[in-house]
Amino acid sequence: MGLNYTIDCRHCGSHTEYRASTNRRTLRVDAERLSSHIDTECAMRCPVCRTKLNTSEADFRAQVKISFDA
Numbered sequence: 001m002g003l004n005y006t007i008d009c010r011h012c013g014s015h016t017e018y019r020a021s022t023n024r025r026t027l028r029v030d031a032e033r034l035s036s037h038i039d040t041e042c043a044m045r046c047p048v049c050r051t052k053l054n055t056s057e058a059d060f061r062a063q064v065k066i067s068f069d070a
């Protein structure tokens with residue numbers, strides 16, 4: 001069970017996939033939070049060039065895809 005992140009960085013062109021394991025409780029909270037609100041205060045960065053990916057909600061949605069597996 002976890003969250004799968006796919007990051008396509010516009011800055012350096014890198015494509016990164018990673019999986020964040022989580023327990024059921026955390027996953028549900030994350031799913032609710034992610035579906036209703038993109039946090040642009042807490043920086044999410046490209047793992048390659050460290051460019052901030054969530055400068056705005058539009059930037060986040062353009063560069064980061066999140067899926068869930070159960």
Ligand SMILES: [Zn+2]
Nearest residue numbers: 009012046049
């Ligand atoms: Zn990058």
